[in-house]
Amino acid sequence: MAYHLSIFVENKPGKLEKITKILAEKKINIRGIALANAGDFGIVKIIADNPDLAYNTLKENHFTVSKRTILGVRIDDRSGSLHDLLTILSKNNINIEDCYGVSVAYNKSAAIIIEVEKFPEAEKILKENNIYILTDEEVYSI
Amino acid sequence: MFWEKEIETIDKKELEKYQIQKLNETLNNCKKAPFYKKVFEKLNIEKINSFEDIKRLPFTTKQDLRDNFPYGFLTIGLEDVVRLHSSSGTTGNPTVVFHTKKDLEEWTNLIARCMYMVGVRKNDVFQNMMGYGLFTGGIGFHYGAEKLGALIIPIGPGNSKRQIWFMKEFKTTVIHILPSYALRLYTFFEEMGIDPKKDLNLKIAFIGAEPHSEQIRRKIEELYNIKAYNSYGLSEMNGPGVAFECPYQNGMHIWEDNYYVEIINPETGEVLPDGEEGELVLTTLKRTAMPLIRYRTRDLTRIIPGECKCGRTHRRIDRIKGRSDDMLIINGVNIFPIQIEKTIMRIPEVGNNYIIEIKKENYMDKLYVKVELNEKTFNGTLTEIENLQKKLTEELKTELGISPVVKFVEASSFPETEGKAVRVYDLREKE
Numbered sequence: 001m002a003y004h005l006s007i008f009v010e011n012k013p014g015k016l017e018k019i020t021k022i023l024a025e026k027k028i029n030i031r032g033i034a035l036a037n038a039g040d041f042g043i044v045k046i047i048a049d050n051p052d053l054a055y056n057t058l059k060e061n062h063f064t065v066s067k068r069t070i071l072g073v074r075i076d077d078r079s080g081s082l083h084d085l086l087t088i089l090s091k092n093n094i095n096i097e098d099c100y101g102v103s104v105a106y107n108k109s110a111a112i113i114i115e116v117e118k119f120p121e122a123e124k125i126l127k128e129n130n131i132y133i134l135t136d137e138e139v140y141s142i
Numbered sequence: 143m144f145w146e147k148e149i150e151t152i153d154k155k156e157l158e159k160y161q162i163q164k165l166n167e168t169l170n171n172c173k174k175a176p177f178y179k180k181v182f183e184k185l186n187i188e189k190i191n192s193f194e195d196i197k198r199l200p201f202t203t204k205q206d207l208r209d210n211f212p213y214g215f216l217t218i219g220l221e222d223v224v225r226l227h228s229s230s231g232t233t234g235n236p237t238v239v240f241h242t243k244k245d246l247e248e249w250t251n252l253i254a255r256c257m258y259m260v261g262v263r264k265n266d267v268f269q270n271m272m273g274y275g276l277f278t279g280g281i282g283f284h285y286g287a288e289k290l291g292a293l294i295i296p297i298g299p300g301n302s303k304r305q306i307w308f309m310k311e312f313k314t315t316v317i318h319i320l321p322s323y324a325l326r327l328y329t330f331f332e333e334m335g336i337d338p339k340k341d342l343n344l345k346i347a348f349i350g351a352e353p354h355s356e357q358i359r360r361k362i363e364e365l366y367n368i369k370a371y372n373s374y375g376l377s378e379m380n381g382p383g384v385a386f387e388c389p390y391q392n393g394m395h396i397w398e399d400n401y402y403v404e405i406i407n408p409e410t411g412e413v414l415p416d417g418e419e420g421e422l423v424l425t426t427l428k429r430t431a432m433p434l435i436r437y438r439t440r441d442l443t444r445i446i447p448g449e450c451k452c453g454r455t456h457r458r459i460d461r462i463k464g465r466s467d468d469m470l471i472i473n474g475v476n477i478f479p480i481q482i483e484k485t486i487m488r489i490p491e492v493g494n495n496y497i498i499e500i501k502k503e504n505y506m507d508k509l510y511v512k513v514e515l516n517e518k519t520f521n522g523t524l525t526e527i528e529n530l531q532k533k534l535t536e537e538l539k540t541e542l543g544i545s546p547v548v549k550f551v552e553a554s555s556f557p558e559t560e561g562k563a564v565r566v567y568d569l570r571e572k573e
Contacts, residue, residue, distance in 0.1 A: 006522025008515055010552050018554075038524050041550050045522075062553040064515045066522030097523070 001069050002139040004032070004113065005055055007044045008064040011037050016044060022061050028054045031142045032113060034100040045098065047113065049140045069119055072102075072134030072142070073112045073126060082112065088129045089114075094122045102142050111142055143389070143452070145258035149399050150454045157455065158193075161402055164427035165190050169199075172433040174217040177210045196402070197413060201423065201436045204237060207378065211235035215432045218242065223431055227377050228276045229476060239377055240431045246285070248428050249380040252397055253286025256386035259395075259452075260346060260371050262316050264291030267343075269314040271323065272351065272474075273299050278381025279351050279474070283318045286383065292316065299323065302330040310336065313343040320474045321354040324362045324370075325505030339367040348373055350382060351474040356461070374462065376439055379424055385459050393446040393458030400428050403457065404436070405445055416445040422459065440469075470568065472500060472507045475544050479566050482511055485541045491519045491530050495556045499567045507570065509546040511538060514553050 009015045016035075023030060023046075032047035048054035051067070058065045075081040082101075089096060098115040111134060116122045126133060134142075144150050152160070166189060172178040181200060190196060207215065212235075216223070222242050229237040241249070262268065268287045274280035280298060287294050295308055299320070305327060308314065319327070324347060331338050338344060344366055349359065350373035362370045374394050375382035384401060385394035396403050402425035405414045414420045422439045426432075442463040450458060470477045479498055486496050493514035501508050513534065515527065527550055535548045557564070 008520065008527070008550070008552065010550075010555065015552065036524055038528055041527065043522065043524050043527075059517070064517045064520050064553065066520045068522045 001119070002072055002134070002136040003051060003067045003069050004045050004047045005051060005058065006066045006068050007046065007058060009042055009044050011040055011042050018061075019044065019046075019058070019063070022057055023048065023054055026053060026057050028057070031140060032100070032102040034098070034113075036098075045100070047102070047139060047142070051140065068115060070139070071114050071116065071119075071123060071126070072139040073114060074109050074132040074134060075112055077108055077110050081110070085112065085126075085131060088125060088131070089116070089122065092121075092125045094118055094125070113139075143259060143261070145255040150255070150259075150456065152399070152455055154455060157398060160399060161427060162190060162192070164399075165196065165402060165425065168425065168427055168429075168433045168435070171217055171430065172435060175215050175432070177206065177214040178435065196404075196425075196436070199436050201411065201438050202434050203438050204378070204440070207237045208235045212238055215434070216240055217433065218431055227278045227281075227381065229377050237378060239380070241380075241429075242431045245380075245429050245431055248400065249282065249383060250285040250289050252380070252383035252400060253282055254289040255397070256373065256383055257283075257286055257290055257292075257316075257348075259386065259388050259454075260369065261389070262287070262290060262292060262346060266292040266315045266346075267295065267312050268292040268316045268318070269295040269297055269305070269308060269312075271297060271299050271305060271317060271319045278375070278377045279318075282375070282381040282383060283348065287316075302327050303334065306330060306334055306336060309338075309342050309344070315343050316346045316348070317344065318348040320351055321349040321358050321362060321370075322352060322473055322502075322506050324349060324366070325358070328365050329504065338365065342366075344368045346371065350374065352471045372461065374441075374459065376441070378434060378437055378439070379426065380429075384424070388450060388452040388454060390451050392450065393460055395450065395452075395454050395456045396459050398456045401425065402427055403445070403459075405443070406438075408438075408440075408442075416457070417447045419444040419460075419463065470498075470500060470566070472509050472544055475542070477509075477542050477544070481541050482538065482546075483565075485537050486511070486513055486534070488537065489530070489534060491516050491526070492534060493517070493553070495553065497556060497565055497567060499569055501569045509542075509544060510549060511546045512549045512551045512555070514556070515550060517553075 029049040030046055031049055034045045036043050055065060055067060075085050094116050096114055096116055100113050102111045102113055123133060173182050187198060223240045224243050225241045227239050270280055270283055272280040284294060284296055297308060345368055347368050347370040349370050359370050371387045372394060373382050374385040385396035387394050404423040405420040406423050407414055408421040422441045422443050424437050424439060426434050443459045446458040446460055482498055486492050493516045495514045497512040499510040531548050539545045
C-alpha cells in the first residue's frame, strides 16, 4: 500500500521552504504536493520517491509528521472521468478525505491521489469497476 | 468628607495604643485556630507590649492557607460562619476566607468609608461592573454602597451596550470597573454615538483589581471627564477596602484600625522603614472567624512618608509595583501558569512544550497559549487539529475562567533554552 506524508506546518513564510530544503539535502524527490490550511496552520501532503527516508528525515528535524495510506488511481484524460470515479465511490458509500491530481499527462491519462476512510474496500470496489490502481512504484515515480 | 471622623483622624499615639490592644485580642483569638494553635505552642509569646514584639511573630503565607485547607485557620464553629470567599484554585487548594456576620459588617463599613471619602452619597447611582460571586470585588462594593445608601445597579461585568444603556437611562453617577475595561468600554460609546462627557452623569469611577499605571488612570479620567480612584485589596484581607485613595489621589490610605501594616524585605523578612520599597505584610486587627498574623501579601509597595492633606492619619501605600511571585493578572482575573500547564498536560494529543503570551489588544489583556502537537498521536488531518484546538480552548476556559487563544505551532517555533524554560512572555506594555 502506498502512502504519502502528512506534515503539520504553521502558515508562515519560510515554513514550507524548510521542508523542501531538508528533503532536497537528502536527494529526495517530491513527486506530488498538496496543501490545506486552516488559518494559522495547515497540513502539507507530500508524495516522495523515497517515503521512508523522507519520513525519517522530517522526524529528525522535529516535524510532526504522519504516514497516511493512499490510493493512486489512473483515470482517462478526458472530461467526466473524475466524475465517473467519484460516482463509483459515492455509490458505495465511501467518503473521500483528501484528493488531489498529480499529473494530467500520464500516458494520456491522469493520476488522482485519494485518501478514503475504508481502504481495502475502496480498492476492491475500484478494481471491480475496472479502475486501474497504480502500484506503489508507480505512485512514487509519477 | 469623613465617614467616621474620629477613627479616620485618630491621633498617632492613640492609634498605636488601639493597635496594640487589637493585636493582643487577635493573638488570643487566633490561638483557637488549629494552625495558629500549633504555631504558638512552640513560641512563648503571651502578650504584645510594643511594635517591637510583633517582629517576633512568624509570617503567614499563602502556602500556609493552602496547606491548612479548608478549616485550619478557623477560630470558631461553622454555625457562626456566614460566608466564604475563595480565590481561583491554583496549584491545588484555593485560598478560602471565612467570615462571621461581624466580619462582614466591618468589611462593609470599610468600603462605605472608602466610597464616602471620595464623595459617594446616598443620592448617587452606583453601577457595579465587577464580577459577583466568589470574587470579592463585586460583592464587597455592593454591600459597601448599600450601607452608604446609594442606588446600586448590580449589573456585573460585560455586555458593553447594555452597560451604556443603563448608564444613560438611570443616570449612573458612580461606576466600579476594571481599568482595562473602562478603556475598552469607551470604544463602544463611539460606536453608539454617545458622548460620555455630555450624555452621561458620571462623576466617579472606582478602578482596581488589576495593576494599572498613573497614565491609564489619567486617560480614564480624561475620556469620561470623571475622577478615577485607585483601590487596593486582596481576598485574604477581605477583598477591596484595605487601602483607598482620598480625593488627593496621592497614595492609598491603608486602614490601620483594621490592619497592622509592615513593609518587609522579601528576601530577609526584615522590617523596613517608611519610604522603602518592599513586600506588604498585613495583620488583621478585627477579624474574628479567620484572623491572619503577618500575612505576606507578596505585593510590592512602600509607605509614603509624611502626612496627607486630607487630614486622615492612616498612612498611605504607593501604587503596587508588582507581585513577588509568578501570578498573572489578566483582566483582573488571577491566573497561575501552572494552571495552564496542568490543563495542557491532561490532553494526550497535545505535546509538552508550551508558551504563554499576554498582550494588550484594544486595551484588554489577551492570553495566548501556544502549544505543539504530540507527534506520537498525530494522524495527519486538519480536522483533528481543529478539534483539539476547540477542546483545549474549552478546558482552559473552564480552568481559568477566561477565554484564551490556543495556537498550534511547530516544535521548532519554541525558543531553545538551556536549563529552566522560559514559558511566560508578558508582552503588555510595562508602565
